[in-house]
Amino acid sequence: DTQMTQSPSSLSASVGHRVTITCHASQDITHYLNWYQQKPGRAPKLLIYDASNLQTGVPSRFRGSGSGTDFTFTITNLQPEDVASYFCQQYAIVPLTFGGGTKVEI
């Protein structure tokens, strides 16, 4: 299986600050990488697809970059409503796998 190593597992930042999460794949997944946001008791929500494409309706403060094995997810100008867990997910190779998640707090 393709292991997705996400870090950090949790972080705390101030409103208006920049947050960065990394995701490392155990093998080359080119650009087949997505990012999701999950709030407590809710289903995950797609934010970024194919490493760097913003899903329709998602605020532009969410950004993704990277290719191959190393990817970065950034929230610029952190807002109170961004408190959630964030997961990366690869779909290059079956089985599809997720990172362990990053819990973001204010």
Next chain:
Amino acid sequence: QLQLQESGSALVKPSQTLSLTCVVSRGSMNNGGFSWNWIRQPPGEGLEWIGYILYDVTTSYNPSLKGRVTMSVDRSGTQFSLNLRSVTSADTAVYYCARGRWASQRSGAFDLWGQGKMVTVSS
């Protein structure tokens, strides 16, 4: 806007079969551009992809489930189902159905999710 909703038993006894259905409303599955997935999340843990089914009934399952999984699709294009056999307490989780974009012969981003169904395995 298409909506997904999981239904099924919330409590399953060990060694029995977990059965869930995902009802597709305000639209149809009759579109070759998507895969139809099941994903689960044990309490307080991360996400695990279980598998997908395409409308042509092609399936792909996570090998970690050791052949216990079967997925099917209703030909009316309004629902798809999950059967997980020989369950144990390790199968206790919130089960989500989700639509995946089909691209480059791959099940891609999960852009639409059901609200999730908590299933507990216990005697």
